[in-house]
Amino acid sequence: MEFLSVEQILAADDIPSEVVDVPEWGGKVKVRGLSRAAFERINKASEVIIPATGPGQSPTAQKDEAKFSEALFLACVIEPKFSEEHIGPLRDKSIAALNRVYEAIGRVLKTDVAAAKKD
DSSP states (O other): OOOOOOOHHHHOOOOOOEEEEEGGEEEEEEEEEEOHHHHHHHHTTTTTEEOSSTOOOOOEEEOOHHHHHHHHHHHEETTTOOGGGHHHHHHSSSSHHHHHHHHHHHHHTOOOOOOOOOO
16 A cells, blocks of 8 residues: 655545535535635634623633534535625525535535524
């Protein structure tokens, strides 16, 4: 068994994609995984700072799960391409359809992604 070279690893197209049938919408969407750097940017951008609540305490960072979920959707759904202006109207769509898309995002990311939530 031979080991890969650095060049082979860096040249590899290793980010998976998946076409998802969404019968509630009457068609398909395509989702794509993310690089580690893109995932970390989304994670960092979804942090909110919780102010200190008393003397001697420091502010803390906490992930805003709704913001994280929306950013993942925008980054991972590549066909059709959604933008931030679509987030509001998407909240009014079928939770079953959205969960189907989020489950596919979780598969291409090889991680557990919180599905659409009733907020």
